[in-house]
Amino acid sequence: MKHHNVIIIGAGAAGLMCAATAGYRGRDVLVLDHAKQAGKKILISGGGRCNFTNQKVEPSNFICRNPHFVKSALARYRSSDFIELVERHGIEYHERDHGQLFCNDSAKEIVAMLLTECEWAGAQVQLRTEIIDIARQDSGAFIINSSKGQYSCDSLVIATGGLSMPKLGATPFGYKVAEQFGLTLLPTHAGLVPFTWHSEQKARFEPLSGIAVPSTITAKDGTEFSEALLFTHRGLSGPAILQISNYWRAGETISINLLPHMDVAESLQHMTTQHPKQSLRNTLSQWLPKRLIEVLFDEALLNMALNQLVHAQRDQIIADLHQWQLLMNGTEGYRTAEVTLGGVDTDELSSKDMQSKKVPGLYFAGEVMDVSGWLGGFNFQWAWASGVAVGQSA
Known part of the structure; x- marks a missing residue:
């Protein structure tokens, strides 16, 4: 059984951002995903050009039962930080109405950037891997049984997204993990639909x-x-x-x-x-x-x-x-919804690092939490900001 410092389940926006951030801290990071391709939702967003963030991001652009929860992460990783990353990778972009930023060419550039960052940070991304079950030992370590073997880790990050767009592989997996470990789920329904x-x-x-x-x-x-x-x-x-x-x-x-x-x-x-x-x-x-x-x-x-x-x-x-x-x-429901409203109750997570207050070492990043942004790049900014917040701690 191979042991890693951090295992992230979900190779989407939040998961990849988290992986690179943790990897740059010298953590041994493994990302697992059942999909054949990383960042599938990124690839189809913005008509294939990815509305990757917004020039003006405020906590008021987000829906969460606890409106204060988003403030810390958004303040520590701003849209200007992600724009700087995009520019560093030579990705050309343009601004549309209401401060929305899109790639000039293709959303593929954002996925390639994130995978490059993971590679540079030494974080391993493993696709086509089904998670069978997860257990937690008395020592606090997590054991993950998968279709490709057994892994253990000290920090487990759930970055599996919500129920939106099942054709892209969306499942309730993240919610089931939260329930397994005793966290409260707020009712979910389709948003931006x-x-x-x-x-x-x-x-x-x-x-x-x-x-x-x-x-x-x-x-x-x-x-x-x-x-x-x-x-x-x-x-x-x-x-x-x-x-x-x-x-x-x-x-x-x-x-x-x-x-x-x-x-x-x-x-x-x-x-x-x-x-x-x-x-x-x-x-x-x-x-x-x-x-x-x-x-x-x-x-x-x-x-x-x-x-x-x-x-x-x-x-x-x-x-x-x-x-x-x-x-x-x-x-039209989850079939065409861009986000899932509701999810893991943020009252049970630290707003600083998204760690469970009940289960040390268990983290959540991105859409799986009860945080949903407006249309216009805000959901991606939450993915980046929450991913960084977790990656700096896990």
Whole structure:
């Protein structure tokens, strides 16, 4: 049985970052993963260009039952630190809206960088290895039975991610390990995920598939995001929807402002004064796609001239455009979700090094914990920061 100082289960963003960090401290590190390829989620992220971090990362960009938990790790490993690493490896990148940073070429460069760092640090990465079971000896050492033999270690790091995107190999393994060692799990559900239509909505809105409009979307708790809204044949997607899905619960309505950058009441009044005989259809079609207008509003109403509209009709039009209330059927679930909300309860972990308070030597890194970031590179920054925090201690 081969003994290592540190064994990390999971060769994703957090696991590889942790491995390199621990390896540079002179620790004997082994990374185990059942996949054929390291960093699979990195490779498909950002349309294959990996939105690897964000210029402006704040604790408020993260969802965690204990909002203070993320502060220490994020303060000690900032996005500027990861940007410096990317630049050191000669990876060219660009900034998009809201401070999001993407590779110019390919997400493969980020995976190659992390594997190179592991190699330089002397950390071994072993793929195609199934974990059969884990036990802890009275001495405190961990014994890992795997498809490729038995290993032991002093520090065990669980960096297996959440349940999102099972086609990439996501499993509940990390949660099972946490439960095995007596840690509390908070309920998990899909985050950063598109919404789906009810069957009667689908018939009405499916023809709008492909239309994208700027919007401000508000959840029941008051959280709001102003980004693009995309109609799909299954439901609603786009950045604004993905963001708000983290704050939505089944049975709640969402409120959509389809014209966040204008005052519809004022604009309608102005148009009525200037063009009283113009139809509502032609007026609204100047502000929103015609197909969308024709699905949202009744044909008879759209054919009316502006000066024919009564106060009640105007008020309803304004409400429908600024506060369109929608009760969605649900989400697309883990199949397309970018993150998993919930997970290992952070109250049971040290915020300094992510070590279990109950089980010395047992660490957690990345998405397996009850920490989820907004869309825009924040989840990767949590992977890097938590990976470094664990790697500096394990």
